[in-house]
Amino acid sequence: MHRMSDMEDYTHYLNDKISSLKHMLELSVDVKTGNMIGRIAQDVDTVAGVLDEFEKLVAKEKVLLTRLKEMEMFFQNELKDGRHLQDNIPEHMPRKKEPEVSEPPPCQKGPVEQQPAKQENIKKPTKRPIKEMEVITMPEYDGIPAYMKGRITYGQLNATVQIINTAVMGKYKILRQPVKNLNNHERQLQQRFKEAETKDTKGNFFVVENDLCEFGQMKMDKRFQGILSMLRHCQRLREVRGQGLTRYMLL
Structure with missing residues (x-):
């Protein structure tokens, strides 16, 4: 002015x-x-x-x-x-979850019954949350050698990460269920899951090729082997072999 x-x-x-x-x-x-x-x-x-x-x-x-x-x-x-x-937010990016709003308990009319006193100092065993593989970041993808990436894109790599996470969640949900709550097919799966465990996998989350086919409909082809090499390079998993199985253990 x-x-x-x-x-x-x-x-x-x-x-x-x-x-x-x-x-x-x-x-x-x-x-x-x-x-x-x-x-x-x-x-x-x-x-x-x-x-x-x-x-x-x-x-x-x-x-x-x-x-x-x-x-x-x-x-x-x-x-x-x-x-x-x-x-254009990628589907594999984690999204903020909305907090759950609990409804207030309905008002009670008439005399209130005395509730039995809760026993204190009783700790219920808590189960560890099922581990999920973290998505690959763009700097990590750029740091993968070109010969290892080939034609695999950033989106294709993280799509495989989601398939592996789906298989891990499906497997361990069945493993944690009581046998009486499972149908015949799920009981067979649970038995197979237990047989695949070894002392090297104790306390860790892993899947095998059959798990990926069962829950993720993943094709075990040359392209998948290339993606596994990229995930090992990014320190997302490691392979544990034994008893004729290759176990892909999450890190």
């Missing part, structure tokens, strides 16, 4: 000086002394100086306008990128 005000002041000043010069030139025809000519010369010099300042102000305004356009373009690109990211 100050710059625009300065430019307006210069414009009014120049207009006043130009009008004054025209008037003096008209009067100089009838004046024989040199005083009027000297005054005109001084005004011309003043106007010339003002013009120089005006040109400097115009040049500054042009530079400022160019910078503002560059900033506008920058923020437009940032806004476009942000909207693209918002509309």
Whole structure:
């Protein structure tokens, strides 16, 4: 606002000086002394100086306008990128879970029965949460050697991570169920899961090829072997062999 005000002041000043010069030139025809000519010369010099300042102000305004356009373009690109990211969030990225809202207990009418006192200092055994493999980050993917990645994309790699997690969850949910709660097929699976365990896998979560086929419908082809090499490189799993089985143990 100050710059625009300065430019307006210069414009009014120049207009006043130009009008004054025209008037003096008209009067100089009838004046024989040199005083009027000297005054005109001084005004011309003043106007010339003002013009120089005006040109400097115009040049500054042009530079400022160019910078503002560059900033506008920058923020437009940032806004476009942000909207693209918002509309294209990868499915494998973890999402914030909404907190569960518990309903208040209904009001009770009539006499309240005395509840038996709870026994204290009785700890129920708690089960460890089923471990899931963390998704591969973009810096980790970029750090995988090119010969190991081949044509496997970032999305394909994390899609396999999700399949492995699905197999792990399905397997250990059955393992933790009482036998009486399982159907015949699930009982056979539970027995197979237990037979695949060894002292090296004790306390860890792992799957074998049959588990991946059962729960994830995964094809055990050359491409899958390449993805396993990438996951080992990123320290997401390690292989434990024995008894004719390859166990993929989560780290």
